[in-house]
Amino acid sequence: MTLLDETNGRILTLLQQNARLTHAQIAREVGLTAPSVAERIRKLEDAGIIERYTATLNPQKLGYTLKAFIHLTCPASRYRAVQEWAQNKKEVREVYHVLGQVSLMLDVQARSIEDLEKLVQELSTFGTTETTLVFSTLMHQNMW
Amino acid sequence: MTLLDETNGRILTLLQQNARLTHAQIAREVGLTAPSVAERIRKLEDAGIIERYTATLNPQKLGYTLKAFIHLTCPASRYRAVQEWAQNKKEVREVYHVLGQVSLMLDVQARSIEDLEKLVQELSTFGTTETTLVFSTLMHQNMW
DNA sequence: GGTGAAATCTTCCTGGT
């Protein structure tokens, strides 16, 4: 068996849709037994294809009503400082190092416009920022 | 009990770190019994705070060696067409509707530069594009 | 790689405080 055959593809799709499915439930879907599904999943984990299992929370319900991307242009020597600053901010979801004039891109969420303003102000100490506010997410796709 | 007390916060943190933890394991961590943890999780799900449980796959291991954001400026009347196009593309992870001159922002992955070029070319039929290639992800933060 | 069966653990349900 190759690690990315049809059956494992279906297992990956199922686990992306619901990571708490039991091996028995998955086994029924793909036409195998539970131990055999468990073995396949273990190999996918060992190979690093499955990185982790995570619960996705609803930002709105936690008070984060705004989502934005902040492009930060700053010297590479400040990257570490930005990263350390970001570590303590629940508002910062991800920090990307990107190619081009803009050097860092931050995926952020905020509880209010004032909250967002504060983030941008603090980031301004590192370099120049450009903020793109998100209206809505039109689509989300699974990986497999 | 309020739905977002200290205990539920810890449960949410644990489930974000590993969505496949058993109720018994979580119960040991937070000092409760399994049925009581199960009840709390059920309420968090019902309230929509927990949206879903998902397996996170490693894009690299699936052949997606490139990550990029594509900003697409196009008339609002084309949004639906873009969305339909994106639906059939495994390369497109998310589509955001954003404020400003740029109207849509696509989070994409590609297997090669040629693959990325093809995406950009196809998107060009909807409007003007600007692509930001991602070097690396410096940080990822949990929500709670 | 896969199965089937036994031992162990988890979950689900009920009833009690």
Next chain:
DNA sequence: ACCAGGAAGATTTCACC
């Protein structure tokens, strides 16, 4: 809201193909 106990079901391990 939480706990305890028991039934039902899931996981894990192992011998076998």
